[in-house]
Amino acid sequence: MSSVSIRNLDLSFGAVDVLKNLNLEIAEGEFLVLLGSSGCGKSTLLNCIAGLIDVSGGQIHISGRNVTWEEPSDRGIGMVFQSYALYPQMTVEGNLSFGLKNQRMPKDQIAQRVARAAEILQIEPLLKRKPGALSGGQRQRVAIGRALVREADVFLFDEPLSNLDAKLRTDLRVELKALHKQLKNTMIYVTHDQVEAMTLADRIAIMRDGKIQQLDTPSVIYGKPRNKYVADFIGSPSMNFFEGDLSAEAGSCVFEGPDFTLPLTSYEFETPQIGRRKAWLGLRPEHIVTGEAAAAADLSADTIVDIVEPMGSDTLVWVNFGGKPIRVRTDGQSDLEPGDTLRIGLQSARASIFDHQSEDRL
């Protein structure tokens, strides 16, 4: 049984359709990440699931119950917000117990739940403090605790780490993953940070203009993006694209680029291709090989290095190929200089080919 089920969801503000006929099934215990650039409707979708926005059409089921018209507090959800949203005049303890008091839960039971959440999140020493006296990381922990004490079936996270500094964000990300492993709740997590999405998610839903572009595991989304938008959005630095023609005959397929021809000997097409059509070729910077490995690739070529960007763990090299600068990721210890010649190799197995018109994966 799925934990959260969204069926034909529509949402419009006046004449603007924000969500269009959206369907989404989330399994019990799954960590689903809604990923997209700002304005794609991901936070709106989360607010709809929480019941903070009234939907225009369709249904939302949580734990097998149709909650489309239920109040947020009756949906069995806990929610964590980007700005923490802690009640400033209450202590941490007050913040954690506010929701339970509203449910008129007995005092000893509240104390028990608060103590347990505080223990899990290691915020026991902070219970008597007010949010103003906490650091960003501590505040977000309290905010997670507030969702925790509700013992909800589903946790909703609305960009919970965006307000934290880079180091803290990484730490809390790992903690969140551990927390999910421990609690095994269903979690829906909204972010625009693809690293968070890739590291946390069981499945990622990439959204654009109120529609889900692709819903799959991180590795599939990364390796076999459904369309050019997803391919471009996921991966940093992003994919190199070439415009050209796909020419397919029985037994042999080639991609004819501006001034190169890549034989697609080991590319797995979604559907068998026959004939000739305009297409996009996408290659990730880390999938372009250099040096000795280049000779064994489906296509190898000598290129002139344009710009070198050392990033520590690896080096991003811009070379001129196919009539434009492309990104190639090489070893961090690279001693390449602009003007050097670099031999690169293109492999069809890890490439992506998209139709020129629809931009869907071929």
Next chain:
Amino acid sequence: MTDQSVIEPSGSKPSKRFSRGNIILYGTLIVVSMYYLLPLYVMIVTSLKGMPEIRLGNVFAPPIEITFEPWVRAWAEACTGINCDGLSRGFWNSVNILIPSVVLSIAIASVNGYALAHWKFKGSETFFTILIIGAFIPYQTMLYPIVILLREIGLMGDLAGLVLVHTVFGMPILTLLFRNYFTSIPEELFKAARVDGAGFWGIYFRIMLPMALPIFVVAIILQVTGIWNDFLFGVIYTKPETYPMTVQLNNIVNSVQGVKEYNVNMAATLLTGLVPLIIYFISGKLFVRGIAAGAVKG
């Protein structure tokens, strides 16, 4: 040359006390404060003099013999028409008008502002716009219609009628004030409270009210001074027995039988101004903070 004559710049920069900027700044401040304080000084000094001393004509001279008799007379004995019980009656009338008006108008306006900021309903923006337009309509155009209205509901000349009028007329500006303040409270806080199961009143009393103290202080000051100083509504919608203090002050000062008792007039005026003055003194800091909080955002 000794070492002491060459001082390397280090540490905080020395500031000149009598720089040109400072002289202009403090000069202006002194002149402006004189402008406000001198009349106040004259009033206080005059109110402490006896009539013979006032007739000498030295307006600025301090009293030779301090007497509180004018204050007592202003409070308890000054005559308006046939009543000779001073301002005390007007004072209590004003208090009876003030307290319910302030409490009622702020209670309603704060809920209004909260609802308009966080519980948007269909047409809430239109409703708000209409309410704000109310703030720009001159009071004079509404005087007579309200007379008819109060007469029809039987509150003409009654203190309750005046309370109603003050409450209604305070609504536009107070609602604007509260709406802007509550809009500045992050929406996520409101959402979190809803997820936590708090309803309309739960969020208002337990989340919003504790955060809204500064704006309440602003509202109280605006209403207390506004209603206390009101003359127009007071003179129109009440009758001589229920005149507020301001109207009575006017009647005392303007009564022309016999000698003009300047000292009593001054004391009466000071007495009337005392309430807003006290309010300002005890809440000055909060007032500035609240004005800043309510006005900047929205």
